[in-house]
Structures are given as structure tokens and as C-alpha cells.
Amino acid sequence: MTSSLRLRAGLVSIALLAAFLGVWHLATRSTGATTTMSPEYAKLMGLTATQGKSAMPGPLDVGAKLWEHLKRPFYDNGPNDKGLGIQLAYSIARVGTGYLLAVLVAIPLGFLIGMSPLLSKALDPFIQVLKPISPLAWMPLALYTIKDSSISAIFVIFICSIWPMLLNTVFGVASVRKEWINVARTLEVSTVRRAFTVILPAAAPTILTGMRISIGIAWLVIVAAEMLVGGTGIGYFVWNEWNNLSITNVIIAILLIGIVGMLLDQILARFTRMVTFPE
Amino acid sequence: MSTFDNPFDPDRNLRAGCACGQHRSAAEHDQAALSLHCEPVESEEKRYEGVVASAVMRAMFPQDAARRAFLKSVGASTALAALSQFFPLKTATEVFGQAGAPEKKDLKVGFIPITCATPIIMAAPLGFYAKHGLNVEVVKTAGWAVIRDKTINKEYDAAHMLAPMPIAISLGLGANAIPFAVPAIENINGQGIVLAAKHKDKRDPKDWKGMKFAIPFDYSMHNYLLRYYLAEHGLDPDTDVQLRSVPPPEMVANLRADNIDGFLAPDNICQRAIYDGVGFMHLLSKEIWDGHPCCSFAASREFITNAPNSFAALTRAIVDATAYASKAENRKQIAEAIAPANYINAPVTVLEQVLTGTYADGLGGVKTDAKRVDFDPFPWQSFAVWMLTQMKRWGQIKGDVDYKTVAEQVYLATDTKKLMTEMGLSPPASAYKSFAVMGKTFDPAKPEDYVASFKIRKAS
Numbered sequence: 001m002t003s004s005l006r007l008r009a010g011l012v013s014i015a016l017l018a019a020f021l022g023v024w025h026l027a028t029r030s031t032g033a034t035t036t037m038s039p040e041y042a043k044l045m046g047l048t049a050t051q052g053k054s055a056m057p058g059p060l061d062v063g064a065k066l067w068e069h070l071k072r073p074f075y076d077n078g079p080n081d082k083g084l085g086i087q088l089a090y091s092i093a094r095v096g097t098g099y100l101l102a103v104l105v106a107i108p109l110g111f112l113i114g115m116s117p118l119l120s121k122a123l124d125p126f127i128q129v130l131k132p133i134s135p136l137a138w139m140p141l142a143l144y145t146i147k148d149s150s151i152s153a154i155f156v157i158f159i160c161s162i163w164p165m166l167l168n169t170v171f172g173v174a175s176v177r178k179e180w181i182n183v184a185r186t187l188e189v190s191t192v193r194r195a196f197t198v199i200l201p202a203a204a205p206t207i208l209t210g211m212r213i214s215i216g217i218a219w220l221v222i223v224a225a226e227m228l229v230g231g232t233g234i235g236y237f238v239w240n241e242w243n244n245l246s247i248t249n250v251i252i253a254i255l256l257i258g259i260v261g262m263l264l265d266q267i268l269a270r271f272t273r274m275v276t277f278p279e
Numbered sequence: 280m281s282t283f284d285n286p287f288d289p290d291r292n293l294r295a296g297c298a299c300g301q302h303r304s305a306a307e308h309d310q311a312a313l314s315l316h317c318e319p320v321e322s323e324e325k326r327y328e329g330v331v332a333s334a335v336m337r338a339m340f341p342q343d344a345a346r347r348a349f350l351k352s353v354g355a356s357t358a359l360a361a362l363s364q365f366f367p368l369k370t371a372t373e374v375f376g377q378a379g380a381p382e383k384k385d386l387k388v389g390f391i392p393i394t395c396a397t398p399i400i401m402a403a404p405l406g407f408y409a410k411h412g413l414n415v416e417v418v419k420t421a422g423w424a425v426i427r428d429k430t431i432n433k434e435y436d437a438a439h440m441l442a443p444m445p446i447a448i449s450l451g452l453g454a455n456a457i458p459f460a461v462p463a464i465e466n467i468n469g470q471g472i473v474l475a476a477k478h479k480d481k482r483d484p485k486d487w488k489g490m491k492f493a494i495p496f497d498y499s500m501h502n503y504l505l506r507y508y509l510a511e512h513g514l515d516p517d518t519d520v521q522l523r524s525v526p527p528p529e530m531v532a533n534l535r536a537d538n539i540d541g542f543l544a545p546d547n548i549c550q551r552a553i554y555d556g557v558g559f560m561h562l563l564s565k566e567i568w569d570g571h572p573c574c575s576f577a578a579s580r581e582f583i584t585n586a587p588n589s590f591a592a593l594t595r596a597i598v599d600a601t602a603y604a605s606k607a608e609n610r611k612q613i614a615e616a617i618a619p620a621n622y623i624n625a626p627v628t629v630l631e632q633v634l635t636g637t638y639a640d641g642l643g644g645v646k647t648d649a650k651r652v653d654f655d656p657f658p659w660q661s662f663a664v665w666m667l668t669q670m671k672r673w674g675q676i677k678g679d680v681d682y683k684t685v686a687e688q689v690y691l692a693t694d695t696k697k698l699m700t701e702m703g704l705s706p707p708a709s710a711y712k713s714f715a716v717m718g719k720t721f722d723p724a725k726p727e728d729y730v731a732s733f734k735i736r737k738a739s
Contacts, residue, residue, distance in 0.1 A: 037643060044632055044639035046554040055535065055555065080419040081621035147432040149425075228421060239421060243392055243528040244624040245551065 021059045028058040057248040065248045066255070080240070082232065084252075088260060090232040094150070095218045095264075098157025102214065106162045107207060110169025111195065114203070120170060127166065135160030135221045139228055149229035153222070160221045161214035168210025172203030204275040212268040219261045234260075381589040384413055388593075389420045389429055389438040392623045393527060393545040394633050395466045395574035396439045397613060398600040398654060400623065404616045407600040411592040417622070422526050423496040430579065431457055436586075437578035437593055439465065443666045445577040446689050447498040452675055458580035461658050462594040462691045462698075463601065465574040469633070469652030470501060470564035471549040472508070474541035475534050476557060479642065484512035493525035493533060493542035500564075500573050503669040505543040508567050510735040511717050517673075517737060534558050545573065546633040546652060547625050552641075554629050559641030563651055568716040570653075572662045594698055601656040602704065607649055610634040657699070658690040660710040661723035668726045674737035682726040 030051050042050045057065075073085030113119045135156050142152035176199050184194045226235025234253055241249035386408075390396040400417055402408050408415035420426040423441060427448060430438040445459035474481070481487065487509070494501045506516040516522055525533060527548045533539045535557045542548075543564070552558035564571060576597050583590045603609055614630040617623050623630065632638035636651040663686035670676045692710035699706040711723045721729055730736070 038645075041639050041643060041645050044554075044628060044637075044645065045556065046626070046628075048555045077619065078621040079416050081619065081624075143428055143432070149429060149432075149434060228425065231418065240419065240620065240624055244620070244626075245528065245531060245555065 024059050028054040028056045030054060055247065057251065061248050062251050066252050069252060079231075084234075084237065084256065087232060087234045087237045088256065091222050091226065091234045092260070094153055094226075094233065095157055095215075095222050098154040099161050099215060099218050101154075102158045102162040102165060102218075103211065105158075106165035106210075106214075107169050110166045110207070111173055111199075113166075114170040114173025115195070115199070117174075120174065127163070131163040131167070135217075136224055136228070139225065143229075149231065153225045153229050153233075156225045157218045157222060161218040164213040164217065165207070165210040168213070169203065169207050172206030172210075173199055175206075176202040201275070201277070205272060205277075208268065208272040208275060212265060212272060215264050215268055216261065219257075219264055223257055379588060379591075381412055381592045382586040383436070383589045386413055386415045386436040386589060386593065387418055387434065388415055389418050389426045389435040391423065391426060391439055391527070392419055392625070393574075394547050394617075394623070394630060394652060395469060395545050396623075397617060397634070397652075398463075398465055398597055398604050398656075399439050399576060400617045401604065401613050402596050402600040404622070405600070405603070405613075407596045407603070408593075410599070411596040413589070413592050413596060415593070415596075419622075419624075423499075430577070431455070433579075433582075436582055436589070437576065440575055440577040441496055441499040441501075442572045442575045442662065443498040443500065443503070443670070444496070445575060446663060446666055446685065447670070447675075449689050450676065450685065452670070453498065458688070459577050460580055460583060460689055460691050461575045461577050461663075462590070462695050463576045463597045463656040464572045464658050464662070465576055465597075465601070465654065465656075467570050467572055467653050467655050468563070468565040468650060469546050470504070470543060470573055471546065472505070472541060472543045472561040472564070473534070473549045473552050473558040473641075474561045475537070475539075476559060476641070478540060479559065482561065484509060484514060487512075487514060487540075488519050490540035491521040491523065491538070493523050493530045493539045493544065495527050495530075495544060496524055497675070498670075500571060500666070501543045501545070503666065503673075504564055504567050504571065506673060507669070507716060508543075508562075510733065513735075515735050531555060531557060547623065547629050550629045550633050550638060551625065553639055554626065554632075556641075560638070560646075563648065565648070565650060568714065569650070570655075570714065571716075572659070575658070591698060594695065595702060598656045598695070598699060598702065598704070601654045604654040607635070656695065657706055658692050658695055658710075659707075659712055660686040660690045660692050661712050661714070661721070663690045664711075664723045664726050665714075665716075665721055668721075668730045671730050672733055672736040680726075 030047075037045070037050065048055050069084045073083045075083040076086065113123055138156055138159050139152065142155045143149060146152050146155060180198055180202060181194070184198045189197070222233065223235040223238065226233035227239045228235075234257060238250055238253045241253065388399060390399050403415060403417045418435065420429065420438075423444065426435070426438050426440065427444060429435050430440075431448070440459075440461075442461070442464065445461050447453060448457055448459045450456060492505060494505060496502070502522070505522070509516045509520060514520060523539065525539070525542070527544055530539070530542045530544050530548055531552045534542065534552055535555070541558070541561065549558075549560060553560060564573075576594075578590060578593075604613055611631060611634075614627055614634045618625055618627045618630050633652060636649045637645065637647045638651070640646050660683075664682045667676070667680055667682050667685060671680055687710075690710070696706040696710075713720060713722055715721065
């Protein structure tokens, strides 16, 4: 990629953003007082009703509010009102726990299934049925059996992030080139050593791709799960602000969810690049 | 509270309520502090000593006049000495004090962010839980089904529930049957029917055929009141209109998006719709049934059995908070205390309009109704019987219903009455009262006849 192309792409990005913000600003301008009201009545009403202010906040409102949040991200006003930094930390911790558990289960299991054609065939119907289930469909069942909402949320993350990893590991392990395995066999390498020195490096890029897909899904699901169980986390923050019909805060949360999701994805993308090899 | 006053004060009426520390002179205060007074409360023990002594005095002198005469003639300290001679006041106090210490101090109480939960919420920032020796964390919860599940799963020790919910849970409607109990009602009145602004001219319910209405939950007073109201105006709520269960915050958004035509919802949601200019107040729920219950404070039987003193202390805190909230002069302060994001998370203006009863009606007028919402903790068993009749009427319960037994098991009128008496409040003598809903009198003794008297109901 030439530097001039990169520059031009950057310029187009900025122009698009500016155009988007401009349209947003114009679309949400207040229309001015629409109807005449007695001052006594107007005092009891919101700005939407009195000033004809759009129910949708403009970019300036969102910017100001965002600045307010960024100034004090870690405040704690009791169990139902914590700073955005704390909420994000809760969500990331939940995703991290559920995801790591899924990694611990999916990769060894995937290896096993991938190396054994019998298991692969036998387990295939189960995996195919379980894979397409929406993770939130597990929620009532989890709440009912686990009887603890925060563990239920972690379970939901676990169950949703396990399938892409499992399937990719199976696929990666099963499709290691036969020549390499045969070479290892001729050299009389033991099964365990073969798994670690030949199959793992060969399958690593596919496995990491699976992990990358999984983290994306896990982050998508945590917001919905936290909206359901409440208490803490960025999903709860969205719900709490929605309760107050504060669209401004909801937009800020959406922005932050996007940024954190992108960061998580980029981290795994970097890992993937590290293990990729040219053939 | 009279529970805490000096039973050896000849001028004090033991039966009526009185606030602690309101002495008429400094000398009297000193004297009180010397003997058995508890204000300022020195210790739990002292307070219980007062309660026990007052109970003993009451037993010895059933007539106030006789007690006063006795105390006047011998003096309080002599009386106390004489009393302790033949009554083991110290031991009795110890026993009472032990019975009073909560088994579990750190409690979690769930709530839904609406003004119905006012006593539960405000008891935290205004210190009512702390006053009764509890450390309570009030936790905001996403919806009625979630609050039900979390309370059943024991994540919450007690919770804010819609008044019919504990009955439904105890009967196993929409959940596994788990015995629940209601020691206190939260609020009476305080709901409303809000219609979308475009229906300004459709004030007659007869024109509402085909409209879509939102209610917060199937087992809610909102559902029963709206159905009742529609049926009284000749509409069958099951066939002529659509009723949808919608979480309260989404009601305003749905009304704005034109997905629903109106709702019967808890306040601050009604006022919020007006505040945002999307709807107007058609009718306060008080105009359907003045003094109807809405939300309740509920706990499982298991919690009550395992931690009876914690439960009693919680109930006392709620009753105390409810009494405080029922006073009009406190309402502004309460609105400010519960508005922040940690609690209800709503504009103070909206909460003030709900709690003070001076509100914009959404049609350009300002209305005043001091009883728009009120707070009265007493769990009338006749309320429970009425809810059961409506559950039966709309097919939520099939077959025969033992109205009285269920009502008495779930609504703990007797226990609450005892607590209220101990606290020096004056609870009603009976747990049943008759009331009128839209002019039609309800007799709690004849629930079957009441159900049969409605023309519009689900055939069962």
C-alpha cells in the first residue's frame, strides 16, 4: 500500500465522518417553541415538549456528555450507579472468564475430535444442533438451573464462544497436510509429540481464526445478557439509561461497545498474524 | 414512635403515638434519660427496655387514667423500682432484645425503578434500614420476571413486587409454586391511563375498539384495573382491544413510535410520557378505585422462617418509610432523594409532579390531586381477595379458589398489625374492608358472587 493511498483513504474517512456529523446535527436541530403554553405548565414539561427539541440528541449533546463521562470514568455512587470505566471492566471481566473457559474446553476437545475420525463423525450431529442456538435462548435455562445471575451470564458467554473455536480447531487439525504427518510417522515421532510439534503449528492459524470469531460473538452477547440480568456491566448501563430515556448515554455506550469490540478483535488479529506461516 | 417513649411519664398516653425526644422541658428530658428513655437512643438494649417496661405498665394498668394517677403519686423512679421488684424487667428485656437482633444484617432488596418503590428505595438514602439495624443494598432490576426469579433464587432477600405477584407465585401461576408473603403494601393509587397525543378527542372508552394498550405484567393491578375499566365500558379486553405486557421504560418509546395507543402504567412512566410530549393523562387510576394497592414488599416464606428478626426489622423499616412518605410535606425531599441514577434515574421534575400531585396533564392544563399517589403499608386481606376474584374472572386461575385461605397466607395482616402496634402506629382492627371499584361495592365475604356478577369475563 502506498502512502498516498493511505493518505487519501484517511481523508475520505474524515470527510465521511464530517458529513455524517453534519447531517446528524441538522436533523436533530430543535424547531423552536411549537405551541404556546402557560409558563406554569411549561415548567412542568420537558424540553422536547416546550422547545420542540428533537427526542434524538445531536452530536454536540453526545460530545458534551461523553466528555463528562471521560472526565470521571471510575466513580462509584452505590450499587446501581457506577462510572463507565467500572461498567466496561465488569463486562470485559465477564467476557474474559467465559471466553477463557471456552478456550480451555474447545481447543483440547477440538484436537481430540480432529485427530479421531470416529469421534468427529459421532459428535457431529450434536455440535450441528447446538451450534445455531442463540446464546440468549440459554439464559432462562441457565438462570433456572444455576440460580445465580452473574454465573448465568458467564455461562452464556461460554456457550456462545465455544462453537466457532471448536469447529475451527476440528477443521484445522483434520486438514493438516497428510505429507507432514506421514513424514512425522516415518521419523517415528510419538503421538503427543506429533500433536504439539506438527499439528499444532500447522493448525494454529485456523484455531486463532476461530478464537477471533468467538471473541466477537462473546462481546456481542454480553451486552444483551447484561441487559437481562442487570446489576453491572455496559449492558446494564444501556438498560439503565434507556430506563431514563436518555438516548445520549445510550449512544455513548454504543460507541464504547464498538471501540472495545474493535480492540478485542485487533488483539486476536495480531496473534493470528504471529502464527501464520507462508506455505 | 410511642414504642420508644418513657412509659413512666404520667403525662404520656401509652396508646397513642409520640415522637421520641419531644420533651416539653429540659428537666423532663434529663429525668427521662435517667430512667428509661431512649432518645437519644443509647443502645438497642435501652430501647427494648423501654418497650418491655411499657408493655408491663400497660398490662398492669389497662386504664391510662389509673396509670397516670399511680405515676403522679409515686413518681417514675419509684414506680420503676417497685415494678422491677416483682417483675424481672432486666431478664424480660434481655429476652426481648435477643428476639429483636436480626440474624442477617447485610440484605439485598430488589426494586424496579418506578415511584411505586418509593418506600423501598428511599429507606436506603434516608437511613430507615440503618435505623432498624440493617445494612441493606437496594438493587435495581430489569423487569418483573427477573425480580421474581432473583428473589426465588435467593439473590435477593426480599423484593419490590406487584401486589398480585406474590399471590401468583404462591399459587404457582407462571412460575413454580413457592410460598411468598407480603408484610406491607408499598403504595396506593399512583397509576394512570395515558393515551397517545393523537387520541385527544377519543376520551370515551367506547371508541377504543381495536386499540393497543400496554400493561407492565400479566399479574399486575394494572392489568386488572385496565380490564375492569374497559369491561365497565362494554369492551371485552380479550377480544375488543389488544393488551401487551411491555416493560415500563419501553412504554414511552412505544407510544412515541406509535406501536401502542396507550397504557395503564406505573408512575413516573405516565408523567414521563407527558413530560416528553408524547401522551396525555386520560385518567388517574385513583378514579377507577380510590385507594387501590399497586406494589408490595414481598419475601419468601423460607426467608421469613430462617431469619424472622431480619424480616421483622425490614418490615419495620418499610412501615417507617411508608409512614414518612405518606406525609405531603416530605414528598419534595423524597423526590430529590430517589431521582439520581443510583435509584430511579429520572428527572426530578417528573418525580416531583408524581409525588406532590401537582402535574401537567399533557393537554395544556395543570392539575392538582394530593392523593395522586399515597403510601399505606397495611396489607388488607380483602385486597388479596379482590385480586383473586380478578384472576378468576380473566381465567388466570381455573377451578375453585379458596379466597380466604390464600389471602391470609400471603398477606400477613396479623403480623404487620402486631409490628405496627409495637411501633406505636394504629393499624386497623380488621384485615378485611369493603371498597368500591368504579362505584360497584366489593364484599370480601362473597367473592364468588362478585365474580359471577360481571357480564364480561372469560368463560371458564
